[in-house]
Amino acid sequence: MHPLRGAIAIVGAADTAVGIVPGMSATELCVDAALRALGDAGLRKDQVDGLITCNAMAEPCMYHAETIAEYLQIFPRYCVSAATGGGTTFAALHQAASAIMAGLCHTVLITMADSLRSGMSRDQAMKTQSSCGHPQFESPYGPTVPSLYALIARAHMAAYGTTAEQMAEVAVACRAHAALHPGAQMREPISVQDVLASRLIADPLHLLDCSLVSDGGAAVIVTSADRARDFPHAPVYLLGIGEGHSHEHISQAHSLTTSAAREAGERAYAMAGLGPSDMQFAQLYDCFTPTVLVELEDLGFCGVGESGPFVQEGHIRLGGRIPVNTHGGLLSHCHPGNPGSMFALTESVLQLRGAAGARQIQGAKVGLAHAQGGIMSSHATIILGTERN
């Protein structure tokens, strides 16, 4: 059995307010998330000896984790800022698990936040976006971030007959779930027609196929499974984790319709000794609707090329075969950039504690979350469960 399987557990998890949160800087949101997670775990700040953060676009720091440690006045033995774009959250969890197992530290605080909505000027945001793509071989052609994902969407449509209506259903399902989450940024239900009637951003992607721009942060506390028994909440164990890294720039991708989510998922399933049919939920990375389709296929929830009809049949809704993004995802819950998947992680913890309120999956014991960064470049899959063995 893999030494990481069931070796660590999440004993604290919390979100800040999300959406439009004026009056708190990215640094303060990051600290606020940390304090909330510490409170959830019943820990004092001096009881964590590891810290992992990721940099904030609205308030970048040269040494981000050190900045947060300094602000909190904690003095960890292990302190690192992680950066693999949207995949950062689960890559950070991988690092935390490895650090704990290697004896570098006992208890790690992972806290991430950004203030993309309130903390950045429109010009600053446009400037950030305008730097996307390879500086010599992509950027001159004027790609936008949505356009790079639209290339994936169009390729999937051409290869498998996937339709804009099917992609829209991903946004509709996420919104239906967000409507059940009191803290979600967008809670007003939408229809497939609403998505198709929203402004075209980069064909075939409409405005409502694109994720939100948000303020917010979230944090978790991770410790060894042996220590995890002594906390107020039942531990949520890390049963499997795997990464896959295939490219940085989309023009260098070996495939547009499949991704390194396949390798990440296979590694996570192998470690857990579980498969897609064992999962009771899947929090998938939904920066744009087509990424969910590719991930459903790559992670084995449906056959290759079958994700369009699969979502159209309602299988990713609560009550469906594999509920996806029970909190509403990046499309409807919130998307503060690189910290985005932290909310998939805290939502998974809530589901496995049985504390997800109106959106609770009854009897949830094991679930999956997947994150990707870049343009379907850097992938990480985690499998969490309520039982260590």
Add this chain to the structure above:
Amino acid sequence: MDAHAGKHFPRPTPVSRPYWEGCREGRLLLQLCTGCNRHQFYPRILCSHCGASTLAWAQASGHGTVQSYTVVRRPVSPGYAADTPYVIALIALAEGPVMMSNVVGCAPEDVSVGMPVEVLFETWSGEITVPKFRPVTAGA
């Protein structure tokens, strides 16, 4: 030249300079590994297929097909506003590599996956000429 003010001008490096000089002369050059006889794009200091450093420059046919495309409706920055809507495409070159480009010379709605295209060159400045692609017309 002013038509391209505000665009993202590529900055050639020692490794990529022959590519950009080729573009300026109206030739699409790709690196060809003399060890494994395969082309690569973008230019590198190693062959991405076999790892060798035995790389030469070879003129490509300039022909390819559209692997995927999108129509950008909201420009990435003001420098691209006059071109909007514009087509971003991945072009699968006849020699094997894939490159990003714009498809021009037809209406955006006439672009399709699998469409045969050929290179043309757009001069942005004395130093920079950018390769773009247009549909191969019948009989061409």
